[in-house]
Amino acid sequence: MTRLYLISPERLEHPAIFADDLRAALNGGDVAAFQLRLKDVTDDAIARAADTLRPICQQRDVAFIMNDRPDLAVKLDCDGVHVGQDDMSYAEARRIVGPQRQIGVTCKASRDLAMTAGEAGADYVAFGAFFPSTTKAVTTPASLEIIEWWSELFEIPCVAIGGITVENCRPVIAAGADFLAVAGGVWNHNDGPEAAVRAFNELFSADR
Template sequence: MTANCRLYLITPPVLPADFERQLASALDAGDVAALQLRLKDAPDDEVLRVIDRLRPIAQQRDVAFILNDRPDLAVKSGCDGAHVGQTDMPIKQARKVLGDLTLGVTCHNSRHLAMEAAEAGADYVAFGAFFPTATKEPPEMAEIETLEIWAQTMEVPCVAIGGINAENCAPLVRAGAEFLAVVGAVWNHKDGPAAGMRAMLKAIAEA
């Protein structure tokens, strides 16, 4: 399992002025499967402007560029896919809008929700939060057993999310998470995003 676990990077809640430089530095520091742009409550024109700035940085490095919440804007702006929560666009509708693009779905701590998402066409499901997180208030905490059973019994890949860092990620890797979604572990690292990336990759390799 360990060898297959990859990083899924999510943008910080507030993008700093030099974020393009920080993003390039982080992505150049090691293997990243995907970058999710999460801009809550931003107007469409602002979201599209940010996509135009960041998408090429990811795609030029073979990193999938995923837009949070908005499958319609993902298609319009050349993203590689979209991620929806349980209160966003319905999964079947999102699947129809995205066509062949990647669709990810938040499933909290519920294998039932994850099965429904998989049946509706999700390409991956996300379980979490596994640890306390400052990024967003989770409706519930997820159990490692949920991840473990899913990884053992289902083919649709799973992402672990929520408060994950280099110090606490090992049990999630060992449980079979195909991807670890991280925010603060990279962007808030005391030595910068590239150091945060290297610390995460080292922890995954050693798990």
């Protein structure tokens, strides 16, 4: 069954205020993971956000994942790290975070990158973007076929990312995605993050 993987907004001027949105989202139903993905901010700002939000996630058994920075994942006691193709290799990330933490790898729309990451030991691979995104310029549109192919052949979970909303996610679920990575589709939902998470989980249950 598909599960939800939340991604933070790129900027959190006031993590304590966003914490209310995060709690509301988690009140909406099952969430597997939350990734802190802040852009163009200082390490201190990342640390402040992590120290505010990590306990909220970990108290509810939601994995707290750091984007791009294995060093901060260790320092800030995160459950894992997500690395992009431009950040560093899986092997280097694993050397930094050790054997216990999760590592996910961005594979865009590439079967080769996904197989390489899987063979190296990645805990999950991420494909996308599937739809135009408000948070990231889409450089490599992905097709649903890559999820269908991966889920038929490999045990390693795959994450679908890129502009996913309650309204457009059904084909991605049907293709076999293990997780849907969602940012704006939850935080900017008309009825609020709690309603968004509830709606996603209703769709996941209906697809079983």
